Amino acid sequence: MTGSTGFEINGASAADLALIRDWADEEGWNPGDSDRFAFAVADPDGFLVGRLGGEPVACVSAVRYGAGFGFLGFYIARPAVRGQGYGIRMWRAAMERLDGRLVGLDGVVEQQDNYRKSGFRPAWNNVRHEGVPRAGARAGGLQPGAPAGGLEPGVEIVDAATLPFGQLAAYDRHFFPAPREAFLAAWVGLPGRTALAAVRDGRIEGLGVIRPCSAASRVGPLYAATPALAAALLLRLAEHSPDGTVCLDVPDANPRATALAAGLGLSATFETARMYTGEEPDIDLTGMYAVASLELG
Template structure:
């Protein structure tokens, strides 16, 4: 009989999770795993069959009462044999007693409902090269009185406080790594010393991913998208490269914005929770941070 074991993931396993995610067509960030590891170092599990890794899942704890499940993958050769569900039960046991969220792909949503999850909204990935908004004579303008700056030049406490408007628990260690990793660009929109927008772009296997994307207005969100897209390697001078943003359909203004910028839907996942959806600033949420960690 084959031996199946579940254990905490190693740094090498995290590299493997990224490769498996790529195989699934999820287009993970090249260095996402480095930020993931500091969010909850024990929150990543691997299933090994006769010593070989065949499945993975993340079960990350935030604060005292929230958790998020992601990276739920069983390799094609072992699907339907019960290994994935064993790993799922281990993940949920780790988050027992907490409100748990996830972003479920369409094929798995019925299974998640059987485990007590309910849909809150859909995150719809939009991709493409963003165009200047119609009627805008200033590519990347955020509006009068707003300055777009390097987010890493701000006191970190201000960024963390702003992030808490859009996420149910503090995640300072993760946020510091997510915004500060080499190869990324993090921009903040500031008016009179107050943060009114934040966007981070990271390199991926395909289109560079933007997330989070927070903004007080559609103009701020558009400016952040355009300026972040201008940092994509190979983007033409004064222009933009291809980007992808996971947009919550609970924010109609966000959907209208990305459509107006010429981005097209390519992928969809349902944001689901085991209880009532936490209260966050949905009108200001134009793009979620990560489908793996929330």
């Protein structure tokens, strides 16, 4: 797609994906060091780069999931070209690619009005909480007498890679609007990551993944049947952070998740608005303590 200005939009290469990651880091989003490898398998054609005179200056992702869902992210125009119309051309190309689908995004709060003009409606906010979780803290959301990080009777925390993948994928579907097996397989299995599951009587009752980033290690997703299980998973995952610092993007639609993050001593540092073009999908927000990724849902 080329215009008279010499601006061209085309699919991202492997080198472009690395560049997009660096741009997102410069925006302060702290993407995972290896996220791009999981993103690439989610939808190989879902990442678009805008070039001006052959040089990359803008990007956006428009990833298709299943037959009817899509997620928009990585909407970036480089500072030198902002205000010149290239960003909106990227946006239109992304929305054209997702035409006919329910589309979600996580947008910075100050851009909500612009997203509304494009047909998006707010569902909840994802609030980033960051710090070193303290096992001795009085974790909000726990039942009286339930220790933060203590396992409930009959529950075992295991390496998620040891579980049948079909079981993991079925569990993830409670929290996401469409199948995403290829993404999930890469997301939990990439080198340098730790994925843990809470299992009771052969059933998965919690799942968490931590991945290295340029700043605090990010935890996501974090799913759990109870706040106590979420706390136990988070504290175990934090052991795999070089300095114990983690950050997780907590949906404020789950008050127990917000209370737990604050109660473990984590501080709110950043916020995005989860928005959809249509009716909010039917997912289990009560068990979601952190989303997998602000970029791909």
